[in-house]
Amino acid sequence: xxxxxxxxxxxxxxxxxxxxxxxxxxxxxxxxxxxxxxxxxxxxxxxxxxxxxxxxxxxxxxxxxxxxxxxxxxxxxxxxxxxxxxxxxxxxxxxxxxxxxxxxxxxxxxxxxxxxxxxxxxxxxxxxxxxxxxxxxxxxxxxxxxxxxxxxxxxxxxxxxxxxxxxxxxxxxxxxxxxxxxxxxxxxxxxxxxxxxxxxxxxxxxxxxxxxxxxxxxxxxxxxxxxxxxxxxxxxxxxxxxxxxxxxxxxxxxxxxxxxxxxxxxxxxxxxxxxxxxxxxxxxxxxxxxxxxxxxxxxxxxxxxxxxxxxxxxxxxxxxxxxxxxxxxxxxxxxxxxxxxxxxxxxxxxxxxxxxxxxxxxxxxxxxxxxxxxxxxxxxxxxxxxxxxxxxxxxxxxxxxxxxxxxxxxxxxxxxxxxxxxxxxxxxxxxxxxxxxxxxxxxxxxxxxxxxxxxxxxxxxxxxxxxxxxxxxxxxxxxxxxxxxxxxxxxxxxxxxxxxxxxxxxxxxxxxxxxxxxxxxxxxxxxxxxxxxxxxxxxxxxxxxxxxxxxxxxxxxxxxxxxxxxxxxxxxxxxxxxxxxxxxxxxxxxxxxxxxxxxxxxxxxxxxxxxxxxxxxxxxxxxxxxxxxxxxxxxxxxxxxxxxxxxxxxxxxxxxxxxxxxxxxxxxxxxxxxxxxxxxxxxxxxxxxxxxxxxxxxxxxxxxxxxxxxxxxxxx
Numbered sequence: 141x142x143x144x145x146x147x148x149x150x151x152x153x154x155x156x157x158x159x160x161x162x163x164x165x166x167x168x169x170x171x172x173x174x175x176x177x178x179x180x181x182x183x184x185x186x187x188x189x190x191x192x193x194x195x196x197x198x199x200x201x202x203x204x205x206x207x208x209x210x211x212x213x214x215x216x217x218x219x220x221x222x223x224x225x226x227x228x229x230x231x232x233x234x235x236x237x238x239x240x241x242x243x244x245x246x247x248x249x250x251x252x253x254x255x256x257x258x259x260x261x262x263x264x265x266x267x268x269x270x271x272x273x274x275x276x277x278x279x280x281x282x283x284x285x286x287x288x289x290x291x292x293x294x295x296x297x298x299x300x301x302x303x304x305x306x307x308x309x310x311x312x313x314x315x316x317x318x319x320x321x322x323x324x325x326x327x328x329x330x331x332x333x334x335x336x337x338x339x340x341x342x343x344x345x346x347x348x349x350x351x352x353x354x355x356x357x358x359x360x361x362x363x364x365x366x367x368x369x370x371x372x373x374x375x376x377x378x379x380x381x382x383x384x385x386x387x388x389x390x391x392x393x394x395x396x397x398x399x400x401x402x403x404x405x406x407x408x409x410x411x412x413x414x415x416x417x418x419x420x421x422x423x424x425x426x427x428x429x430x431x432x433x434x435x436x437x438x439x440x441x442x443x444x445x446x447x448x449x450x451x452x453x454x455x456x457x458x459x460x461x462x463x464x465x466x467x468x469x470x471x472x473x474x475x476x477x478x479x480x481x482x483x484x485x486x487x488x489x490x491x492x493x494x495x496x497x498x499x500x501x502x503x504x505x506x507x508x509x510x511x512x513x514x515x516x517x518x519x520x521x522x523x524x525x526x527x528x529x530x531x532x533x534x535x536x537x538x539x540x541x542x543x544x545x546x547x548x549x550x551x552x553x554x555x556x557x558x559x560x561x562x563x564x565x566x567x568x569x570x571x572x573x574x575x576x577x578x579x580x581x582x583x584x585x586x587x588x589x590x591x592x593x594x595x596x597x598x599x600x601x602x603x604x605x606x607x608x609x610x611x612x613x614x615x616x617x618x619x620x621x622x623x624x625x626x627x628x629x630x631x632x633x634x635x636x637x638x639x640x641x642x643x644x645x646x647x648x649x650x651x652x653x654x655x656x657x658x659x660x661x662x663x664x665x666x667x668x669x670x671x672x673x674x675x676x677x678x679x680x681x682x683x684x685x686x687x688x689x690x691x692x693x694x695x696x697x698x699x700x701x702x703x704x705x706x707x708x709x710x711x712x713x714x715x716x717x718x719x720x721x722x723x724x725x726x727x728x729x730x731x732x733x734x735x736x737x738x739x740x741x742x743x744x745x746x747x748x749x750x751x752x753x754x755x756x757x758x759x760x761x762x763x764x765x766x767x768x769x770x771x772x773x774x775x776x777x778x779x780x781x782x783x784x785x786x787x788x789x790x791x792x793x794x795x796x797x798x799x800x801x802x803x804x805x806x807x808x809x810x811x812x813x814x815x816x817x818x819x820x821x822x823x824x825x826x827x828x829x830x831x832x833x834x835x836x837x838x839x840x841x842x843x844x845x846x847x848x849x850x851x852x853x854x855x856x
Contacts, residue, residue, distance in 0.1 A: 206286070206287070206288055206289070206292070207229050207230070207231075207232075207286070207287040208284060208285065208286045208287070209225065209226065209229070209284065209285040210284055211283055211284070211853065212806075212817065212853075214279055214282055214285070214326075215326060215328075215817065215819060215851055215853050216776075216804055216806075216819070216821065218279060218280075218326075218328055218849070218851060219242075219279065220239065220240070220278070220279070220337075220359055220361070220413060220415060221234075221239075221240070221241065221242035221243075221274065221275060222242075222243070222244060222256065222275055222277045222279060222285070222305065222307065223235055223236070223242035223243045223244045223245070223275070224236070224242050225279050225285065226244050226285065226287065226305065228738070228763060228780065229287060229738075230678075230718035230719060230720050230738045230739065230740040231246060231247050231287075231289075231680075231716075231718040231740045231742070232244055232245065232246055232287060232740075233245040233758035233761070233832065233834050234832065234834065234835075235250060235271050235834060235835060235836070236832040236834065236835040236837075236838075236841065236843070237271040237272050237645070237835060237836055237837050237841070238272065238408075238411060238442065238443070238444055238445050238837065238841060239333065239361065239364050239408070239411045239413055239442070240274055240411070240413040240440065240442025240443065240444075240473070241267075241271065241272050241273060241274045241275075241442065241473075242275075243256065243267050243268075243271070243275055244256065244287075244305050245302075245758060245834050246287065246289065246302035246303040246305070247289070247302050247303065247682065247684075247714060247716065247742050248302070248714055248716070248742040248744045248754075248757045248758060249301055249302025249303070249714070250302070250834070251268050252268055252299050252630070252633045252635075252636070253299060253300070253301040253302045253630070254300065254302045254303060254304070254305065255293075255296050255297050255299060255300040255303075255304045255305070256275055256277070256304075256305045256307070257296060257304060257305065257306045257307065258277065258307050258309065258481075258501075259306070259307070259308055259309065259311075259312070259481070259483070259499070260296070260306065260499050260527065261481070261499055261500075261501040261525050261527070262297075262501075262523070262525055262543070263275055263276050263277060264276075264477070264479065264501065264503030264505060264521065264523035264525065264545075265475075265477060265503075265505050265507075265521070266505065266507050266519045266521055266547070268633070268635075269519065269547075269556065269635055270643065270645045270646070271645055271646065271835075271836050272444055272473065272645035273473070273475075273507060273519075274440055274442065274473070274475055276438045276440075276475070276477045276479075276505070277307050278339065278357045278359065278415060278417045278438065280326055280337060280338070280339030280357040280359060280417075281309055281310070281311075281326075281339045281341060281355050281356075281357050281417065281419070282307055282308070282309055283308055283309060283310055283324075284307075284308045285305065285306070285307050285308070286304075286305070286306040286307075286308070287303060287304070287305055287306075288303055288304040288305075288306060289302075289303035289304075292304070292569070292582070294567060294569070294582040294583070294584045294605055294606070294607060294628075295529075295537065295539065295567055295569060295582070295584075297541075297563075297565070297586075298565070298584060298586045298588075298603045298605050298628060298629055298630050298631070299630045299631075299633075301628050301630055301659075301661055301684075309355075309419075310324070310341050310343065310353060310355060311353060311355065311419040311420075311421045311434040311436060311481070312353070312421045312423060312432035312433065312434045312481060312483045313343050313351035313352075313353045313421060313422070313423030313425075313432060314423060314425075314430050314432065314483075314485065315351075315423075315425065315430075316345045316348070316351055316425055317343045317344070317345055317351065320344065320345045321342065321343060321344045321345065322342070322343045322855065322856070323340070323341070323342050323343075323854070323855065323856045324340065324341045324342075324853075324854070324855045325338070325339065325340040325341075325852075325853070325854050325855075326338070326339050326340075326851065326852070326853045326854075327339075327851065327852050328849055328850065328851035328852075329849065329850050329851075330847050330848065330849035330850075331365075331846075331847055331848045331849070332364060332365045332823075332844045332845055332846065332847035332848075332849075333361035333362055333363075333364050333365065333844070333847075334361060334362040335359070335360070335361050335849070336358075336359075336360050336361075337357070337358065337359040337360070338357065338358055339355065339356065339357030339358075339359075339417075340355065340356065340357075341353065341354065341355030341356075342354050342355070348425070349424055349425055349426065350422065350423070350424060350425070351422070351423040351425065352420075352421075352422050353419075353420065353421040353422070353423070353434070354419070354420050354421075355417075355418075355419045355420075356416070356417060356418045356419070357415070357416060357417045358415070358416045359413070359414070359415045359416070360412075360413070360414045360415075361411075361412055361413045361414075362412050363407045363408055363409060363410070363411045363412050363443075364407060364408045364411045364844055365406065365407050365844065365845045365846075365847075366405075366406065366407060366408055366829070366842045366843075366844065366845045367824075367827040367828065367829050367842070367845040367846070368405055368829050368842075369402075369403075369404065369405045370404040370405060370407075370408060370409075370840055370841075370842065371401075371402065371404065371448065371839065371840050372793065372831070372838075372839045372840075374793065374839075375448075375449060375839050375840065376402040378449060379398045379399075379401055379402040379448060379449060380398070380399065380402050382398050383395040383396075383398035383399045383402070386398065398448075401448035402448070404448070408445050408841060408842070409445065409446070409470075410443035410444065410445055410446065410470045410471070410472070411442075411443050411445050411841075412442070412443050413440065413441070413442040413443070414440065414441050414442070415438075415439065415440040415441075415442075416439055416440075417436065417437065417438050417439070418436065418437045419434060419435070419436035419437075420434060420435055420436070421433060421434030421435070421481075422434075427487070428487040429484075429485065429486050429487045430483075430484070430485045431482075431483070431484045431485075432482070432483045432484075433480070433481065433482045433483070434480070434481045435478075435479070435480050435481075436478070436479045436480075436481075437476070437477070437478055437479075438475075438476065438477045438479070439475070439476045439477075440473075440474075440475050440476075441472060441473070441474045441475070442472065442473055443470065443471070443472045444470075444471040444472060444473060444645075445837060445840060445841050446470065446471065446840075447647065447837070447839075447840050448840065449840075469511040469512030469514070470511075470512060471509060471510065471511055471516070472509075472510045473507065473508070473509055473510070474507075474508045474510060475505075475506070475507045475508075476505075476506055477503055477504070477505040477506075478503070478504045478505075479501065479502070479503045479504075480501065480502045480503075481499070481500070481501045482498070482499070482500045482501070483497075483498070483499050484496070484497065484498040484499075485497050485498075486498070490533060491533065492530075492532060492533060493530040493531060493532050493533060494531050494532070494533050495530075495531040496528065496529070496530055496531075497528070497529045497531065498526075498527070498528045498529075499526065499527050499528075500524075500525070500526035500527075501523075501524070501525050501526070502523070502524050503521070503522070503523045503524075504522055505519075505520065505521045505522070505523070506518065506519070506520050507519040507520070509551070509553070515551070516551050516552065516553060517549060517550065517551030517552065517553045517554050518549065518550045518551055519547075519548070519549045519554075520547075520548045520549075520550075521545060521546065521547050521548075522545075522546045523543070523544065523545045523546070524542075524543070524544045525541070525542070525543045525544075526541070526542050526543075527539060527540065527541040527542075528540050535570070535571045536568065536569060536570040536571060537567075537568060537569045537570075538567075538568045539566070539567050539568070540564075540565065540566055540567075541563070541564075541565040541567065542562075542563065542564050542565075543561075543562070543563040544560070544561070544562045544563075545560065545561045545562075546560045547559050547560070547561070547634055553641065553642055553643075553644055554641065555639055555640065555641030555642055555643045555650055556634065556635050556638055556639050556640075556641075556652075557592045557594045557595045557634075557638040557640065558592060558593070558594055559590060559591060559592040559595075559634035559637070559638055560590075560591050560592075561588065561589070561590050561591075561633075561634055562588070562589045563586060563587070563588050563589075564586070564587045565584060565585065565586040565587070566584070566585045566586075567582070567583065567584040567585075568581075568582070568583050568584075569581070569582045570582075576612060576613075577610055577611060577612040577613075578610075578611045578612075579608065579609070579610060579611075580607075580608070580609035580610075580611060580624075581606075581607070581608050581609075582606060582607045582608075583604075583605070583606040583607075584603075584604075584605045584606070585602075585603070585604055586601075586602075586603040586605070586629075586631075587600070587601070587602055587603075588600070588601040588603060588631040589601075590631065590632070590633075590634055590637060592634065592637070592638050595638055595654065597637065597638070597654045599631075599632075599637065599654070601631035601658055603629040603630070603631060603658065604627075604629060605626075605627060605628040605629050606626065606627055607624055607625065607626035607627070607628075607663075608624070608625055608626075609622055609623065609624040609625075610622055610623055614670070617671075618670055618671065618672050619668065619669045619670035619671045619672070619677075620668070620669050621667070621668040621669075622666075622667055622668075623664070623665065623666045623667070624663070624664070624665045624666075624667070625662075625663070625664055626661075626662070626663040626664075626665075627660070627661070627662055627663070628660065628661050628663065629658050629659070629660045629661075630658065630659045630660070631658060631659075632656040632657075632658075632659065632690055632707075635652070636652055636653070636656060636690050636707045637652050637653065637654050637656060638652050638654065639651060639652035639707065640652060642699070642700050642702050644702075645836065646836050647702060647703075647836075648692070648702055648703055648704070648705045649698075649699040649700055649702040649703065649704045649705065650692065650705055650706075650707070651704065651705070651706040651707065652706075652707050653706065653707050653708070656688075656690060656707065656709060657688045657709060658688065659686065659687070659688050659689055659690050659709070660686070660687045660688065661684050661685060661686045661687070661689075662684070662685045663682065663683065663684045663685075664682070664683045664684075665680060665681065665682040665683075666680070666681050666682075667679065667680040667681075674724040674727065675721065675722065675723045675724065676721065676722045677719075677720075677721045678718075678719065678720050678721075679717070679718070679719045680717060680718045680719075681715075681716075681717045682714075682715065682716060682717070682718075683713070683714070683715040684713065684714040684715070685711070685712075685713050686711060686712040686713065686714070687711055688709040688710075688711075689709060689710055689711065689712035689746070690707055690708075690709055691707070691708060691709075691710070691712070691746070691754065692705040692706070692707060692708075693705060693706055693707075693708045693750070694790050694791065708750070710746050710747070710748050710749065710750040711746065711747045711748040712744065712745065712746050712747060712754065713744070713745065713747060714742060714743070714744045715742070715743055716740065716741045716742035716743055717739075717740065717741055718739070718740045719737075719738070719739045719740070720736075720737065720738040720739075721735075721736075721737045721738075722734060722735070722736055722737075723735040723736075723737070725766075730770070730771075731768065731769070731770055732768065732769040733766065733767070733768050733769075734766070734767045734768075734769075735764070735765070735766055735767075736763070736764070736765040736766075736767060737763070737764055737765075738761075738762070738763040738764075739760075739761070739762050739763075740758075740760075740761050741759075741760045741761075742757060742758060743757070744757045752788065753788050754788070755787075755788040755791040755792040756792060756833065756834045756835070756836070757785075757833070757834070758832075758833060758834045759782060759783040759784065759785040759795070759797075759833050760782075760783040761780075761781065761782050761783070762780075762781040763778060763779070763780045763781070764778070764779050765777060765778040765779070772807055772808045772809065772811070773805065773806065773807055773808075774804075774805070774806040775803075775804070775805050775806075776803070776804040776805075776806075777801075777802070777803050777804075778800075778801070778802040778803070778804075779799060779800075779801055780799065780800040780801075780802065781797070781798075781799045782797060782798055782799075782830065782832075782833075783797045784796045784797035785833045792833075793838070793839055795831045795832075795833040795838060796829075796831070798828045798829060798830035798831075798843075799826075799828055800823065800824045800828060800830065800843075801824070801825045801826055802821070802822065802823045802824070802825065803821070803822040803825060804819060804820075804821045804822075805819065805820045805821075806818070806819045807819070813855070813856070815853070815854065815855035816852075816853070816854045816855070817852070817853045817854075818850075818851075818852050819849075819850070819851045819852070819853075820848070820849075820850055821847075821848070821849040821850075821851070822846075822847070822848055823844070823846070823847040823848075823849065824843070824844060824845060824846050824847060825846060826846075827845050827846040829842055829843075830842060830843035831843065
């Protein structure tokens with residue numbers, strides 16, 4: 141693999157050194173902005189003003205399309221993959237490829253169009269390359285997750301057309317723990333997968349200046365229990381028809397295997413997972429200036445549920461039959477990542493800018509696909525990313541970001557040629573007070589170079605993106621209403637340019653196009669945030685029109701017994717809405733009852749020479765909940781409805797609607813510490829069969845059956 145260009149690291153170091161000296165000269169300098177930051181929660185609703193803690197945004201007031209999950213929400217929605225943790229948020233779904241791999245989908249967009257970050261920097265894994273690749277985040281050690289859309293997303297990359305998921309953890313301390321130490325832990329056990337899991341972190345202050353952090357987690361599950369048959373009715377009928385043909389031809393053993401596959405029920409074969417992580421960090425507290433660094437290791441091993449009709453991986457002879465002596469092996473993935481991070485938050489003493497924030501990270505990632513015990517394909521990525529942001533005294537951010545990613549895949553199913561992507565970006569986000577209204581502006585210029593020596597292609601792209609929001613206060617402090625107009629551009633990814641081979645995860649033979657153009661989109665969003673008599677209501681309606689939208693299109697041909705798909709470009713449009721309401725029904729000292737209502741919908745289709753609905757777009761989803769607080773207990777009941785959706789011919793099958801009923805009972809046994817929470821959860825209590833329309837594997841991977849989970853979260 142190539143060495144990450146050293147000039148990126150040098151540029152970051154010079155930028156840091158040039159601006160750090162004034163702050164270091166007066167380490168005890170205090171600023172009003174920092175005081176506010178220390179005393180304000182990450183995302184809070186204060187007179188309908190949402191304050192976001194993502195790097196560079198906590199001093200700003202962007203309100204369009206922001207959501208968050210706090211620690212109590214993570215405990216309630218605990219899962220091994222971040223996509224499943226976020227699934228109940230309006231406008232969010234998940235790829236749900238298998239229990240070991242599930243990325244978030246925002247407003248129908250996934251993969252390259254959604255950025256998943258750890259504290260402002262990319263996860264630096266290969267999850268965007270294929271739906272069967274896990275995201276290197278363990279929710280057991282996460283303290284908060286933010287979902288950003290609208291102008292704020294431009295701070296993190298031109299490819300964030302759908303939005304940004306920013307995960308905040310504790311690995312780099314930014315303040316001294318009260319009393320000299322802080323211990324956090326979360327453990328959970330369940331029945332649907334025989335889950336055994338636990339994560340813990342410890343921060344210890346060493347004098348007045350240093351804080352040391354360590355954390356770790358372990359999670360293990362068995363094969364997932366499901367209600368009813370593993371396969372859809374149509375897929376079962378196909379297998380039984382094939383079995384009848386095999387029997388007529390005298391192939392009795394093959395016929396019996398097909399019938400056994402069609403009769404599979406009660407659990408998902410080869411869906412077990414095992415994950416563990418270790419992280420260590422140190423923070424240096426110099427008054428209002430902080431520095432820190434961390435090192436971390438992520439390791440997971442999980443099974444890939446096979447498609448009984450086509451198999452996930454298999455070796456076939458010239459006539460399409462398995463070679464003599466060859467049996468299809470179960471497929472599993474072993475994934476590990478070493479990650480090193482640096483963070484600086486430097487007080488500049490006022491003037492044009494209050495603070496300089498610097499983040500840098502390096503990742504070495506290896507992902508191995510096993511066929512039985514044999515090594516199949518190995519994916520490797522080496523990534524360096526750094527960003528520096530000036531936080532202006534007047535309200536606003538100016539920043540620079542550099543990224544270099546070296547990708548290589550080796551093996552029979554290495555369907556993407558080795559390639560290197562380098563990005564250099566300048567960005568800004570500004571707020572202007574117009575009196576009766578507020579103007580919010582964002583702009584980003586990005587230079588992207590994508591190169592593959594083995595293919596002999598080197599592409600350069602200049603990208604310009606921007607957004608403007610106008611926000612107005614409603615009378616009598618009822619809330620705010622606004623509209624956002626945006627223009628975004630995205631360069632084609634290496635996978636879209638250089639793919640040429642069997643992509644077994646999606647059961648396709650993919651062919652990239654090295655001549656793909658820039659993908660661009662105009663977006664319009666109207667939103668309102670209301671707060672009256674204790675009721676909060678958030679409503680957003682959005683429309684995106686794409687030029688040169690990049691997508692996979694079937695050619696009607698076959699290669700290696702797989703249907704051939706090629707990357708093409710066409711116009712497309714996405715539109716939909718998101719809504720949520722929190723309504724207090726009863727409020728008194730002894731008892732509180734609140735209603736929580738959520739809804740989201742997205743529609744997406746191609747237009748122009750090619751038209752038709754795009755595949756794997758999440759359908760209408762609704763959630764209604766009642767939550768009661770009585771002394772130290774909280775009882776929450778949920779009804780979660782997901783609509784059915786017709787399939788796209790040649791690309792996907794239809795899915796039926798389903799309803800999950802969930803119940804959560806939380807107990808805070810210590811009156812003086814509400815951060816000790818014991819919880820008993822019952823999920824999908826009526827054992828409904830659910831298949832996520834956005835999943836490549838929905839025909840043979842169902843969502844979990846009835847589950848009882850016990851968990852405990854503590855902080856001392």
